[in-house]
Amino acid sequence: MMNELQSKMLVCYIGEERNMGRLLEERLSAIGVQFMLVVDPASGVRIAQQYKPKVIIVDERVGRYESINVISTIRRILSKNETGIIWHASGVTASKVIDAHKAGANSILTRPMTMPSLVSRINELFKPSPGINFSREDSLENKTAEDTQKKLSKVQNLNAVPYVVEKVLNITGDSDSSAKDLEQVIETDPKVSAVILKRANSAFYTSVRQIGRILDAVARIGFREVRALILGLSVIDLFPRDQKTLSFDRVQFWISCLSTAVIAQTLAEVDKEIDPDDAFIAGLLHDLGRMILDEHFPDEFSRALSISERFRISLSDAEKKVFGMNHQDIGKIVLENWKFPKELQSVVGKHENLEEINKIEDPKERKLAQIVWAGEWITLLLGVGTSGERLINYPMPDQISGFNFWPAVLDKEFENKAMFRLDDLLSFIGADTSRTPRKLQGETAVSKAVVYEESNLPMGPLAYLFENAQFEVKRAESIKDIGPVEPNVIAAIEFISFDSLRTSLQYLPAGRQPLLIVVPKGELPYDDKVKERAGLPIQKTIYLEKPFHCNELMQAIEKLMDFLN
Incomplete structure (x- = not known):
């Protein structure tokens, strides 16, 4: 039963992310909490003064205004006893924490926001009486693997490979094909053509001569890297940018995938047994199933994220509990439908469990899966983007004894090289890199x-x-x-x-x-x-x-x- 405090609670969100506000409204309204979304900070200050919300969430993204200044202004109007202010931010450093508390924030919530973490922060403001009892996700029933596959089979774009992807796979899989064949396919898609030309003329390929022909671009970038770019961009374009699950940030998810891809590609160069561009594609698509869960099962996926956070189990195990299968199983099914190469299907279906990876019979598939596992593991450890997974399991010595690329993982210079490549790629695609990779800033009294x-x-x-x-x-x-x-x-x-x-x-x-x-x-x-x-x-x-x-x-x-x- 909803308590008296909850029935009277008004939560106000001040920030530019309308989709975030929409998701918050949906979740909070479902449990009887009144919610207001305010995009303009000046209007937010006026609403704070007029309605005196019990909780105000101030997002760091508030247009031309500094979010700390918005907090300070609200706090001059409303005391901490009247209103609790939560600052929603990313890349939080010690100096930012101090500034936020000085301005009047009661609590800080780092990205990505999850409902359990938000509810926990709100309840902390109202101890000893809880402010919210959030139980919507607990009321959902688990699905069986058959239920999940049945729904996926009805999703049209998961059953048919995109046209450009199909043609590129056919051409690059045919030893008799040429760059001219690839050019003809690329020219059928204006967006892909623009991306390939932009990449060929980017600073990464240092050349004073600008080129305007696809054939020249393929020659400059390389046949297989063009293939990797097209496959990656085509798959990413299948999904809208806006997230459907509150605690799952799609932009940061793809940044995490790109990081895994770049690190896997760099490790393959060290290993010399796997084509670096195959490693890039496998790394980019390894968590494809997770994006599919967010797109087509948002409520259930939100529940899996909550279970993972509450009980400190891996997100894959939580997915298995909720869906009867996990994102690896789903990713493999989709790549099978799209007729991707067998080794890619295998890696996407087995890239998290080292014990299973080391049992793969085909040596090439096994090595590719090991490299992708290492790429994902380093990405998690560095905190680059977010795949939804929050826990890192360290490998046992016997599990990595056969990894001849492992010395590179131990070398910070390797991380520097991989992160340079990632920064270049993120800059190229215009991604927000302000909070990626996750690093502390040097604004601190700690020197050693x-x-x-x-x-x-x-x-x-x-x-x-x-x-x-x-x-x-x-x-x-x-x-x-x-x-x-x-x-x-x-x-x-x-x-x-x-x-x-x-x-x-x-x-x-x-x-x-x-x-x-x-x-x-x-x-x-x-x-x-x-x-x-x-x-x-x-x-x-x-x-x-x-x-x-x-x-x-x-x-x-x-x-x-x-x-x-």
Whole structure:
């Protein structure tokens, strides 16, 4: 039964994203919460003054206005006791957090927004009485695999491959075909033609001579890369840009897929056994099934996202629970319908579970799947875009023992090279890169950090993240091994016991009390009292549970920087 507070609650969203507002209205109205969408910040301030909403969500995207200024203006009108303000933002740094709180925000909600996280923030504002009881998704029934396949079979564009894709696959699969054949197909689609010419004349292909013929563009870019571009763009164009699920950002989803594609392509160049452009296509399409779920099963997909977040299980497992199959199964079915090459079907159908990947019999398919898995894993660890998946499982040594490309994964220079390529590609397609990849900014009092480990976790992606935040990174199995560094922050990743950590910390200079991020190897109590009893010379400790998302590590560092500032 709806409580009295909920029946009177008015939530106001101030921001430019009308689709986000529409989805919020749909979800909140379904549980009896009044909702107002305001695009213009000045109107939002007037509405705040007139209606005094219980909750105001201020999006960072508010046109020419600074969202922090909007928060500050509203707070001068309404006290914290009257109205709770939630700042909805991305790429949140410690300095931004401080500015938002100084302006009067009660809470910060990072992208992508999920209903459980929004409800949690609202309820925090009204403790001890909950503001909202959100149970709509719990009332939905699970589907069987047969139900899901039956609905998919009725979707016309999932049963027939796009014309240009079919022709390109036929031409590039025929050893007797030429660039002239490819030119004739490209010229039938003005949009594809424009993209190919734009790419050929981009800064990535450094040349002073501008070209205007498709044949010349194919010669400059390369036969197989043109194929990869056409297949990728044609599939992306099948889906509208606007999301249908509140917590699933389609733009960031495709950025995540592009990142996986670029990293897989770069790894294939290191490996030398797989065609880099095949790796690019496989990486781009690996999560195709997830986009299909958002497009055709938005309510059920929203439920899977919520289950994944609430119970800390993988999104694939949550999909299986809700749909009777997961996005890998769906992606494979669609690529089979589209008559894509068998190895691509196989990789899309098996790209997440290393145990299954390593059992693939065909050596080429197995290697391609391993490379795509690594591309997706690094993308998740770096927090580039968002695929909907929030957890990262670290591989066991025996699972990656046969990966001859693995040394590249451990090298931060590899990440730099791959991210340069990704930035170029995102710039080329005009994507919003302001929050991609997920990095901290160097606006902080923390100048040095040590990553202390008792396990052999890959340092390449972690070093990339830390160093882009202007941290000095040292890898050591004991504090005594780090040399003349006096760290402000220590990330103790997979340490074994407080005893071992205490023994290591005794080598710190006298009086030095750094901040600590703890990722325990086993089951350990997560509270500061344990730290005090262990006698650790630490100012503050933040605990993370495995498996954890890179964003959680970044948020932990931000909290520590907030503490320092």
